Amino acid sequence: MSYKPHFLGRYFGNRFEEVHLDDSGLVLVSIDQKPTELAWKGVSRLAKHTPGIIFDKVVFESAGKTVSIGWLYKSSASSFTSLFTEKYYSHHCVSAEKALVKISAYLQKKGYLRSSHCKAISDFISKALVTIPLPSDDINLSIATKDTFSKLKCLAEFDASTIGGIRTRYISEQKQCYQRLFDSIESNPLTEKQREACIIDDDNNLVLAGAGTGKTSTMIGRVAYLLESKQAVGQEILMLAFGKKAALEMRDRVTEKLGNTSVSAWTFHVLGQMVISSVEGEKPSISPLASDEKLLNNHVDQWFSDLLEIQSYKEATLKYFEKHLFPEANPFDFKTQGEYFEYIRTNEIRTLKGEAVKSFEECLIANWLFAMGIEYKYELSYLESNTRTPDYKQYQPDFYLTEFGIYIEHFGVDREGNTAPYIDAARYNVGIQWKRQLHSKHTTQLVETYHYEQREGCLLSNLESKLVSLGVLFEPLPADSVLHTLREFGAISKFSLLLSSLLRRYRANCYIPGELERLADHVESTGQLKAAMDLLRPIIERYEALLKSNKEIDFEDMIAKAIGYIEDGSFTSPWSYILVDEFQDISKPRARLIKALRDSKKNTSVFCVGDDWQAIYRFTGSDVSLTTGFESLFGPAQITSLDKTFRFNNSINDVASQFVMRNTSQVKKQITTHSVVQEPAVSLVMKSLSDNDIFKATLEILKKIAGIAKQGACVYLLARYHFRLLEPKQLAQLTRSVPTLDIEQHSFHASKGKEADYVVILGLDNTKNGFPSRKLTDPLLEVLLPAAEPFPDAEERRLFYVAMTRAKHRCYLLTDMNKTSDFVKELLTDNYAIELNEFNSEESQLTAPEHECPSCKTGTLVQRKGPYGAFFGCTNYPLCSHKEKAIS
Incomplete structure (x- = not known):
């Protein structure tokens, strides 16, 4: 079609004689x-019809330049614009049709629409739309052309809703198609959520399987579905477990349900060895050092002894023991005195002479005095005067220098006289004045040190200056003498064991060069860590040299070397589907190994099953944040929660779930139960408990269970630590006394993955080895473990969840309310739905919460006898000396 501007236009600047439009x-x-x-592909903007007084103008853009054709009659300009639009979109319609064909091919691929497919489609559409303009709805085009662009426009809005619709239809279709498989693969038909988990096949998949929700059944169902739907053959599937037993059970289950397949079911170490x-x-x-911990400890102990013969290493070790043996904590940072006492007690802070002291700063002073050859007595009663009264004990200054007759008092105040928040500052400062006046009255020499001196880094140097001014002579002990004392104290052998643990933890973390150094710069114990690493590094070098000379590797090498070979392309994964069991127990190196395998083969799917509520192995390097933050490591993922448990009833579920979810970082899950009861199934048993009383109380509970349970019902006795359970003789006596029950004992950790009809939880007290545990990980090991969660007792809380959810029917919590666990206090104060009256309790148990020590806040006041009669004293004595008169 041709268009000619009016001939007069040539006299007024019109450039064109004629314009032709066709398909090209x-x-x-x-x-x-x-x-x-x-060419149409170079035209970048549609023609615009601009009316004039007599003649009209059409303007469009091509190759970035504006083209103006004027002096057209209105009808010609209108026709030109319409034809221009038609030809323009007809040209791009061809490209749009090609794009639709390619997109359709993506969408019609067999299988689940993965995130990587969605991204590829989205990227393709975005790229296509750079060259394919979409017409607005008011442009007049043929029906066919309009339909093509309409489809492309629809796909251009490839949003979450569209993707979700496609996936939902696919899941529904697959459920119907493979209903018989899902109904019969296990002894009970899979739940709807289990079926969805089997079908959903994103690039990364996380199945959150609560206790008793059938994670193993889901794993087996997933493999069966992949094979039956012909999305995979056996050689393309890898199943990973953490232990040999779990891997073998997985392999046996696959064989039992699916016959002889070529599916691989391995541990991570077997995988690493294969790579x-x-x-x-x-x-x-x-x-042999890899599996024999005692043998490794012996080697490390020998290497440490050899290194101590080297003068520089010996001096570095003694400096470490003097300054860094215990983790420093600022007493002003604790909320209660009891919390500070707990820090002292759990870290077993003792001097180099083995004395238990009341503060870290006192320990520093004692160790410095010892190293400087100054004889001292710790908290020796004041020699010059008897200060005892009915209300106060004898005055005991912190240190007495026996050769010089000098007393040292360390005062916990800052420069303004402020004390830690849990100390009465006014009363404390009155006490300081009283001590000064007492020494002045008896003309005894008092040297004062202060908390603020330690915070300013001059505590010991100031003390040295003060003592020098009083004529104190120093005779620093030779290094060998100090070393001898440390050996007698047991500190050397204890530190040797710590070095062995640090060696294992360091290698298990598979650090890349410089990673630990960067980590050290971001932790509070930097000085301690760097000092310890200086002592550990020669041990590491000797260990690695031994492996190399023997041409051997350890379990850590299996992971680290495998990661290296996969990441550098030396090994390419043959697996398209990687299934990981107990993912909540994953460590960063193992997660890195999974990710490397996935990335080494295109279109590989990762399927991880776990439960962040049951993550209880941080001490082995497991990192719960890899589950709660799954997508941050692996990328876009589909997360499915198995929401129905077949193990325990709704009452146990309500208490355990509410308790674990107090930590807001745990993934929120709504678990329903197959078994429903109307009454509380978690029972609190409050009894006064000595060692013998524990046996009697446990027997009382077991007899109660025997009266309601079926013959042969299984009962677990559980505790945080195995040594808090009953002695073998006591267990045998229980079995004889209640023969209708099958009784077993397990630690909380050992019980994971098991189940019983009834559970009795022991050791629910607030002692160091109680529950939650107050044993602290050595701060050096703490640095090498995954970052601790900010929520208090986060992992201990999950352990309680694990312990309670071992029970099918009923869980009994045995405790002495005079020293009960903080967790039990929470159950009571926050009104959890627990049974309180199933057993008779003494009056002292019911009123025990009223006996909290008002001073330290963590101890309990118990009745004692003294030279002045009966009184109530704190269970944290001697750290807490609070007492009250007993009312007769």
């Missing part, structure tokens, strides 16, 4: 008859 583009014929061809063998051409030899 436009030809502009200039006044001098030179043609210019413009290494594949790359190196031979199976690596495993060092």
